[in-house]
Amino acid sequence: MVVDNKATLTYIQVQKEDLAIFRIVPADGPVPEYKAGQFITIGMHVPSENKVIRRAYSIASNPENKKYVELYVRWVRKPLPGRLTTQLFGAKEGDEIVWIKPTGAFVLDDKKSDGTEDDRRIVCLGGGTGLAPFVSLAQSLHASGSKRELVVLHGASYVDELGYKELLVDLENESLDRGKDKWNFRYRATISRPQEWFNRSWSGQVGRVETFLRSKDGEQSPLEKVVGEKITKENTVFFICGWQGTIDGCMDYLGPKGFVTERNKRPDKSFEIKYESYG
Ligand SMILES: Cc1cc2nc3c(=O)[nH]c(=O)nc-3n(C[C@H](O)[C@H](O)[C@H](O)COP(=O)(O)OP(=O)(O)OC[C@H]3O[C@@H](n4cnc5c(N)ncnc54)[C@H](O)[C@@H]3O)c2cc1C
Numbered sequence: 369m370v371v372d373n374k375a376t377l378t379y380i381q382v383q384k385e386d387l388a389i390f391r392i393v394p395a396d397g398p399v400p401e402y403k404a405g406q407f408i409t410i411g412m413h414v415p416s417e418n419k420v421i422r423r424a425y426s427i428a429s430n431p432e433n434k435k436y437v438e439l440y441v442r443w444v445r446k447p448l449p450g451r452l453t454t455q456l457f458g459a460k461e462g463d464e465i466v467w468i469k470p471t472g473a474f475v476l477d478d479k480k481s482d483g484t485e486d487d488r489r490i491v492c493l494g495g496g497t498g499l500a501p502f503v504s505l506a507q508s509l510h511a512s513g514s515k516r517e518l519v520v521l522h523g524a525s526y527v528d529e530l531g532y533k534e535l536l537v538d539l540e541n542e543s544l545d546r547g548k549d550k551w552n553f554r555y556r557a558t559i560s561r562p563q564e565w566f567n568r569s570w571s572g573q574v575g576r577v578e579t580f581l582r583s584k585d586g587e588q589s590p591l592e593k594v595v596g597e598k599i600t601k602e603n604t605v606f607f608i609c610g611w612q613g614t615i616d617g618c619m620d621y622l623g624p625k626g627f628v629t630e631r632n633k634r635p636d637k638s639f640e641i642k643y644e645s646y647g
């Protein structure tokens with residue numbers, strides 16, 4: 369039997385009509401333990417069905433933050449209004465929801481399969497709200513004083529869908545100020561519909577997030593230009609979250625270079641890619 373806990377929606381920040389940040393605070397007891405990259409299941413009563421509908425959401429806040437659990441959610445409206453998200457976007461601060469404790473394997477390993485410390489660079493590619501687990505990871509590595517290099521790459525259709533841009537730019541600026549030996553962080557974004565009038569102000573990278581991995585005519589890829597060296601499976605691990613097309617698009621570049629996913633690991637159990645797809 370599912371054991372639901374109660375929580376209060378304490379904060380709603382609408383980024384645009386169908387994209388928002390929600391914070392929940394457990395009604396009884398502390399914020400649950402979890403690891404960066406995990407998801408929580410939340411539930412709301414859907415009157416038309418007269419039942420509680422539950423859905424998984426990646427946690428965007430970091431485990432060291434004991435004040436609330438933050439979620440970055442798209443209101444699904446096509447082809448039909450999504451059941452939970454329609455309820456959530458109709459809710460107001462102070463409303464009650466239910467939740468089931470965080471879980472998930474989309475987490476950082478600090479050891480390689482041979483048991484040695486893994487100090488390879490971490491590159492995270494997030495499509496849309498697939499950025500959420502990486503906002504958690506960046507804040508968590510920052511909070512714990514990690515020296516491991518972290519690159520967060522975000523792809524969105526529109527400039528006003530670059531959620532968490534300010535937080536991530538601030539984390540990069542801190543890295544530039546303090547030095548890579550103290551906090552080693554880079555953030556880059558790309559816009560996949562640059563031709564649309566709404567995106568006319570954008571002068572950065574264009575294309576879907578996987579274009580950061582593309583190298584033309586033997587040139588360095590945009591990612592390699594950011595990190596300043598060739599990306600190999602000896603120096604980099606990847607985390608990818610987004611549509612299945614995003615995972616496939618990244619694998620088109622990484623597969624031929626010998627990278628393998630955790631789900632398809634080698635006989636010695638080694639791998640360099642973890643992903644979570646929307647299906
Ligand atoms: C591990 C994990 C983490 C996730 N993290 C996030 C996150 O951080 N942020 C986020 O926004 N989402 C996240 N999701 C997705 C989330 O769990 C939900 O799937 C999503 O919010 C849609 O839920 P819903 O109840 O609103 O839609 P649903 O009611 O489940 O509908 C889903 C889709 O089916 C369509 N549909 C429904 N009924 C019909 C029908 N009769 N005929 C045709 N089509 C129909 C809807 O239009 C919609 O496109 C995550 C999912 C997983 C598995």
Ligand SMILES: NC(=O)c1ccc[n+]([C@@H]2O[C@H](COP(=O)([O-])OP(=O)(O)OC[C@H]3O[C@@H](n4cnc5c(N)ncnc54)[C@H](OP(=O)(O)O)[C@@H]3O)[C@@H](O)[C@H]2O)c1
Pocket residue numbers: 426442444495496497498499500523524525529559560561575576577609610611612613614617644645646647
């Ligand atoms: N962990 C999870 O499983 C998880 C996490 C977060 C969200 N979700 C769910 O994912 C759904 C949509 O997410 P979103 O609204 O955040 O994404 P989105 O804004 O629609 O798209 C984000 C980026 O992905 C690209 N994209 C869209 N479809 C693609 C495809 N088939 N293949 C490759 N790239 C594609 C878009 O490019 P274009 O501009 O070219 O379309 C855009 O650059 C929602 O239903 C959400 O609930 C699941």
